[in-house]
Amino acid sequence: MPPDGPTGQPPKGPTVNIPQRTRPLRAAEAIAGRRRATDRAEFVRVMASQLDQIAPGTVRVVVAPLVVEDTPRTWVELIGAAGQVTSSSAEQCRAAFGLLSRAFPAADWSRPREYDARAGVLAVHTRPAPAALGLDTAEVAR
Numbered sequence: 001m002p003p004d005g006p007t008g009q010p011p012k013g014p015t016v017n018i019p020q021r022t023r024p025l026r027a028a029e030a031i032a033g034r035r036r037a038t039d040r041a042e043f044v045r046v047m048a049s050q051l052d053q054i055a056p057g058t059v060r061v062v063v064a065p066l067v068v069e070d071t072p073r074t075w076v077e078l079i080g081a082a083g084q085v086t087s088s089s090a091e092q093c094r095a096a097f098g099l100l101s102r103a104f105p106a107a108d109w110s111r112p113r114e115y116d117a118r119a120g121v122l123a124v125h126t127r128p129a130p131a132a133l134g135l136d137t138a139e140v141a142r
Helices: 026-054 090-103
Strands: 058-068 071-080 085-087 113-116 121-124
Touching (some): 026 090
16 A cells, blocks of 8 residues: 555555455466376386486485595486395486486485385485495495
8 A cells, every 4th residue: 555644654544445355366376286186196207217218117216426536426226116126237227317317407416316206205314324335424344
């Protein structure tokens, strides 16, 4: 409301004809929510399908950065539902990492990541690295 009077304050008294939303538009929110859920479900389905084409049976992808002889590398492991490695082919691992890096361009790949194709979630991988990799966070092998 424009200020009136010498003090710059709005006029005192009843205010009329000021449009105010009294409640949220539930139908519009429901439609937008359904659209987001449908898009998300389609994204999860397509990602799972593409990972299965790359390496059949893959439900999880673990990506970890490491340094080998002063050269930065990326370790990629494709894992099936029973926890077994589904592929150790460099070509398939590169393809899976390329798929993930295109699907999640804002992800910080300098930290270990784990993608679960069943839920469509990319999270920080919190399990310790094997000592054989020689990472600082790994326990000493005895």
